[in-house]
Amino acid sequence: MVKKVAIVTGSGRGIGRAIAERLAQEDYYVAVADIDQDTAKHVSDNINATKSGYATYYVLDIASRTAVFELVEKVVAHFGRLDVFVNNAGIAFIDSIIDSDPTQVERLFDVNIKGTFWGIQAAATQFKKQGDGGRIINAASLAAVEGSALQGAYSASKFAIRGLGQSAAKELAGDGITVNAYDPGIVLTPMRDYIDQKTASIKGITPELQRQNVVNEIALGRAAVPEDIADLVQFLVSPGAKYITGQSILIDGGMRFH
Structure with missing residues (x-):
């Protein structure tokens, strides 16, 4: 049986690391992609050392469309295919809307919104080539369901990711590609x-x-701990989630009910 292959962006620490490690335990080949080479290598080395799976690491700034497409090409060249793309990477800053620094706002939108857009584009392009579907999982947030004070830019970016995911789910459903998101709380x-x-x-x-x-x-x-989010992603890439698409799922321990 051919193993499945997953790319997890922003997987050098935190939620992304937990997702990468969980997918490795589920017998995926995992591409650990992060802007920080040292943390990406550390996660990849740990996965390989524990024999819980097999991983390679890649340095990636998801704000660069070229870099995201090149990453998919490298992973496919190495592993032969792609089955799952987790758009986990993202950044945040805290400030009031009127005091927000324009440079920080632009960088956040470049990473969170454009980076997710490029990830969907690159993954879907490869999935269409393969012709047998695929799973795209995006990182949204509780702040994508209810805007947070002092997080105007971040909330805006996460609301955008929800809308983008719904649009992509509608466009890609005919190709057997599902698109969903996880909305963590604290x-x-x-x-x-x-x-x-x-x-x-x-x-x-x-x-x-x-x-x-x-x-x-x-x-x-x-x-929550990062492993709580990894539990949800594990389900979303499983056969049990094959009929779920376009959804943004709250995983917040019951902070908000919608």
Whole structure:
């Protein structure tokens, strides 16, 4: 049986790392793609060392369409095909809308919106060539369901990813390609640490109080860990999810109900 092949962007740490490791455990060949070479190599080496799967690493800035298409070409040349593309990479910054720095806004849109667009383009192009379908999974957010104060640009980008995913799902369904997204709430990652620290600074409270305030909104009483998100992605690439497309699934422990 030919193993399946997955690309996971932004998989040098946090949620992306957990997804890459989970797919490797599920017997995928995994391309660990990240803008940070050291973290990408570390994750790839760990996967190979634990014999939980097989991985290679690639340096990637998803804001570059050329780089994203070249990555798909390299992975297909190495592994022979592509089955799953996880558009996990993304960035955030915390500031009020009126104080947001234009350079930060433009970079965030380049990475989060355009990067996801290029990932869908590149993956779908390869899936169409292969002719036997494929799975595209995008990283949205709770901020894609309800806009967050001090995260105007980030929320806008994640709402865009939801709309983009719905459009892609409609266009690609005839080719057997599904497109879905995961919407995490509060996840214990380095990005979350930054969000809590910066938000606390603006509000004039401690990072610990800021973290506790948001955890208090979670019905299940705890923040998520990256492995919780990997559980959902594992399902979305499984045979059991073959009839699901165009969906953006909240995984927030019960912070919001829609």
